[in-house]
Amino acid sequence: MAKILIVDDQRNMRTTLAMILRGAGYEVDEAADGEQGAERGATGAYDVVLTDLRMGTKDGIDVLRTTKDAHPLTEVIVMTAYGTIESAVEAMRLGAFDYIQKPFTEQELLVKVAKALDNRRLAGEVTFLASEFKDRYKFENIIGRSRAVREVLGRIVRIAPTDAIVLITGESGTGKELVAKAVHANSKRADRPFVPVNCAAITETLLESELFGHAKGSFTGAVSARKGLFEEADGGTFFFDEIAETPITFQAKLLRAIQENEIRRVGENKPIRINVRVIAATNQDLLNAVAEKRFRQDLYYRLNVARFQLPPLRERREDIPDLLDFFLAKYSRKMGVRPRLHDNVLEALMHYDFPGNIRELEHMIEQAVALVQNGVITADDVVPPPQSTPHAPTGGGGGRALADVVDSAERGAIESALRESEGSRERAAELLGISPTTLWRKMNRLGITFEGRG
Numbered sequence: 001m002a003k004i005l006i007v008d009d010q011r012n013m014r015t016t017l018a019m020i021l022r023g024a025g026y027e028v029d030e031a032a033d034g035e036q037g038a039e040r041g042a043t044g045a046y047d048v049v050l051t052d053l054r055m056g057t058k059d060g061i062d063v064l065r066t067t068k069d070a071h072p073l074t075e076v077i078v079m080t081a082y083g084t085i086e087s088a089v090e091a092m093r094l095g096a097f098d099y100i101q102k103p104f105t106e107q108e109l110l111v112k113v114a115k116a117l118d119n120r121r122l123a124g125e126v127t128f129l130a131s132e133f134k135d136r137y138k139f140e141n142i143i144g145r146s147r148a149v150r151e152v153l154g155r156i157v158r159i160a161p162t163d164a165i166v167l168i169t170g171e172s173g174t175g176k177e178l179v180a181k182a183v184h185a186n187s188k189r190a191d192r193p194f195v196p197v198n199c200a201a202i203t204e205t206l207l208e209s210e211l212f213g214h215a216k217g218s219f220t221g222a223v224s225a226r227k228g229l230f231e232e233a234d235g236g237t238f239f240f241d242e243i244a245e246t247p248i249t250f251q252a253k254l255l256r257a258i259q260e261n262e263i264r265r266v267g268e269n270k271p272i273r274i275n276v277r278v279i280a281a282t283n284q285d286l287l288n289a290v291a292e293k294r295f296r297q298d299l300y301y302r303l304n305v306a307r308f309q310l311p312p313l314r315e316r317r318e319d320i321p322d323l324l325d326f327f328l329a330k331y332s333r334k335m336g337v338r339p340r341l342h343d344n345v346l347e348a349l350m351h352y353d354f355p356g357n358i359r360e361l362e363h364m365i366e367q368a369v370a371l372v373q374n375g376v377i378t379a380d381d382v383v384p385p386p387q388s389t390p391h392a393p394t395g396g397g398g399g400r401a402l403a404d405v406v407d408s409a410e411r412g413a414i415e416s417a418l419r420e421s422e423g424s425r426e427r428a429a430e431l432l433g434i435s436p437t438t439l440w441r442k443m444n445r446l447g448i449t450f451e452g453r454g
Contacts, residue, residue, distance in 0.1 A: 001025065001026065001027050002026050002027065002047045002048065002117050003026070003027045003028075003029070003045060003046050003047050003048075004021055004026050004027070004028050004029070004046060004047065004048045004049075004050060004113065005028075005029050005030075005031060005037065005040055005041060005045075005046040005048070005049045005050065005051075006018055006021070006028060006029070006030050006031070006050050006051075007030075007031040007033075007034065007036075007037030007041075007049065007050070007051035007052060007055075007060070007063050008030075008031075008032075008051070008052040008055070008079070009032060009033050009034075009052065009055045009056060010052070011032070013052070014030045014032070017050065017109070018030055020106050020109060020110070021109075021110075021113065024110055024113075026113070029045075029046070033055055033056055033058065034051075034055040034056060034057070034058030034059050034060065034062050034063050035056075035057065035058045037049070037051055037058070037063040038058055038062050038063045038066035038067070039066075041063055041066055041067030041070070041071075041074065041076075042066050042067060042069075042070040042071070043070075043161055043162065044070060044071035044074065044157055044158050044161055045158055045162075046074055047074065047075065047116075047117055047120055048074070048075045048076070048077065048097075048113055048116045048117060048120070049063065049064075049067050049074060049075070049076045049077070050076075050077050050079065050113070051063045051064065051076065051077075051078055051079065052078075052079045053078050053079060053080045053081075053087055053088065053091065053099075054080075054081065060078045060079075060091065061087075061090070061091060061094065063076070064076045064078065064091055064094055064095060064096055065094060065095075068094070068095040071157070072095075073120055073157075074120070075097040075116040075117070075119060075120045076091075076095065076096045076097060077096065077097055077098050077099065077100060077112055077113070077116055078091045078092075078096050078098075078099045078100075079099070079100055079101075079102060079104075080099050080100070080101055080102065081101070081102050088101070097115075097116045097119060098112055098115070098116065100112050138181075138182060138185040138186065139153060139156075139182055141178055142175065142178055142179070142182060143319065143322050143323050143326045144316060144318075144319030144322055144323065145318070145319065145322060146316040146318045146319050148311045148315070148316045149316065149319060152179065152308060152310065155306075155308060156179065156182050156183055156186060157186065159183065159306045160182070160183045160184075160185075160186035160187045161186065161187060161188065162306075163187075163188075163277050164305045164306040165258070165277070165278045165279070165280075165302065165303055165305040165306065166180070166183055166277075166278075166279040166280070166305070166306045166307075166308065167279075167280050167281075167282075167286075167303045167304050167305070167306070167307050167308070168180060168279065168280070168281040168282075168307075168308045168310065169281070169282055169283075169286070169307070169308070169309050169310070170281075170283065170308075170309060170310030170311070170312070171283050171310075171312045171357055172283045172356065172357065172359070172433040172434050173313075173354075173356045173357030173358055173359030173360055173433035174310040174311070174312060174313070174357045174358060175310060175357075175358055176241070176281040176283075176308075176310060177196065177239065177241060177281065179308055179310065180194075180196070180237075180239045180279045180281060181194060181239075183237075183279060184236070184237040184239075184277075184279070187237065187277065189235060189236045189237055189277055192233075192234075192235040192236030192237070193232060193233050193234075193235070193236035193237070194233075194236055194237050194239065195229050195232055195233035195236065195237070195238050195239065196239040196241055197210070197211065197229055197238070197239070197240060197241065198241045198242055199240055199241065199242045199243055199244075199245045199246045200241075200242040200245040204247045204249075204250070207246065207247070207250055208250060208253065208266055209226075209228070209266050210228060210229055211228050211229050211230055211254075211263075212228040212230060212253075212257070212263045212264060212265055212266060213225070213226050213227045213228030213230075213231060213263075213265040213266070214226055214228075214265050214266035214267055214268075215265050215266065215267035215268045216267075225265070228263065228265065230257065230263050230274050230276060231263075231272065231274065233274075233276045234274055234275055234276060235275055235276070236276060236277070237276065237277045237278075237279060238276045238277070238278050238279070239279045239280075239281070240278065240279070240280040240281065241281050242281070242282060242283070243280040243281065243282050243303070244282040244283075244284040244286060244289050244294070244295055248293070248294065248295070248296065251295065251296045251299050252296065254299065255296065255298060255299045255302060257274070258278055258302055258303075259302065261273060261274055261275065262274060278303070280303045283434075286300050286304075287300070312354070312357050313354040313357045313358055313361065314353050314354055317350055320346070320349050320350055320361070321346060323358060323361055323362075324341075324345075324346065324349065324361070324365065327361065327362050327365040327366070328341065328365055328369070331365055331366045331369040331370070332369060335369055335370060337369060337372065337375075338375075339368075339369055339372040339375050339376065339377050340375060340376050340377070341376075341377050342376055342377060342378040342379065344378060344379040345377060345378065345379050345382055347379070348379035348382065348383045349361070349379075349382065349383065352383050355413075356432060356433035357433065359433040360433055363431060364382045364383070365382070368381045368382050407446060410442060410446060411446050411448060413432060414428070414432065414439065414442060414443060414446070414448055415448065417429075417431045417432050418448075425439055425440065425443075
């Protein structure tokens with residue numbers, strides 16, 4: 001739903017315009033003067049700003065300049081009374097999309113707004129692909145030109161300047177931390193710390209101490225007082241990766257910290273004020289976790305303010321060529337080689353389902369570049385053999401149950417990763433694109449034992 005801001009110091013005019021635009025299906029906000037309009041327009045929260053030209057101390061030109069300086073993709077339409085066409089032309093020279101002369105009909109208004117929205121969409125599709133846009137918003141590591149990627153980039157541009165809590169969901173390896181970093185880099189907190197924590201990598205007994213800090217002598221081994229990660233992030237952004245892995249007992253304390261903007265170190269009663277923006281990410285279905293009593297409902301609703309749902313790579317295959325080029329260039333520079341891709345590589349990748357998503361593709365290319373022979377990378381060097389990829393049974397009653405096929409494939413992938421990592425579960429989890437805790441659970445469920453490191 002497109003979002004429109006109406007700026008006019010005449011209440012009746014604002015009310016009438018808002019009623020017409022809402023009736024056409026648009027989301028509408030109102031600003032009572034130029035000062036309020038300029039402030040809201042600069043947030044980037046609107047697709048179109050419809051502003052009167054003549055107002056008080058700040059007029060429509062001020063609203064136009066402030067809005068376009070902050071967010072060039074936002075389209076501005078100025079409303080002008082009879083006899084002020086010259087000012088309207090000047091507004092268009094300064095970047096307004098169009099002007100509309102009072103009195104105007106409902107149809108005239110809706111046509112102008114629809115054209116402005118079409119122009120914004122087309123400009124956005126072109127600009128998202130431009131290097132200047134990616135440089136400006138620090139999107140250099142978010143690769144792709146699919147509609148899904150463009151929607152994510154546009155949402156980052158809108159949400160980042162606010163202090164809204166962000167929840168990022170999606171399968172492992174879809175780029176959740178990249179989105180979190182991009183939100184931080186485009187926020188008012190960009191020059192303050194970005195502190196990530198992998199909730200699955202910290203044991204339950206240490207989690208509270210790590211995040212909130214502790215007083216001297218609060219537990220065995222606490223030989224001195226220690227600031228927690230929340231305090232380290234003060235003024236900046238705190239990123240909870242794998243938030244669903246936090247124990248239910250800890251979630252109540254986390255909810256209070258987020259709501260009250262204060263924490264208490266372990267072993268202390270004195271509250272400490274904090275100022276952080278919270279971004280959380282998970283590869284799990286939190287609503288299912290709530291239903292299963294593994295995740296607090298109140299914490300879920302507190303986190304689910306601004307939501308990003310990242311699609312798996314198999315649903316945005318048109319981005320594979322760009323990702324392939326990006327990773328090939330990255331690891332060729334890193335390893336000092338210049339391998340060539342055989343023609344069959346891209347075709348094989350386009351037909352692969354990528355259970356590990358972008359992280360899996362990156363690992364494939366890194367490994368292929370490192371092990372390349374004769375300067376040519378072939379499909380066999382990149383795509384795993386069929387037995388490593390889950391496939392549903394084909395036809396007839398002779399096929400195995402799907403669950404058995406998936407279990408078999410998971411077992412093969414895990415054992416392969418453990419061998420490659422020489423038994424290090426932490427490294428194996430990284431190769432598979434899952435958390436160490438998730439790997440441990442899968443190994444237990446599948447009965448996998450492997451002698452090796454931790």
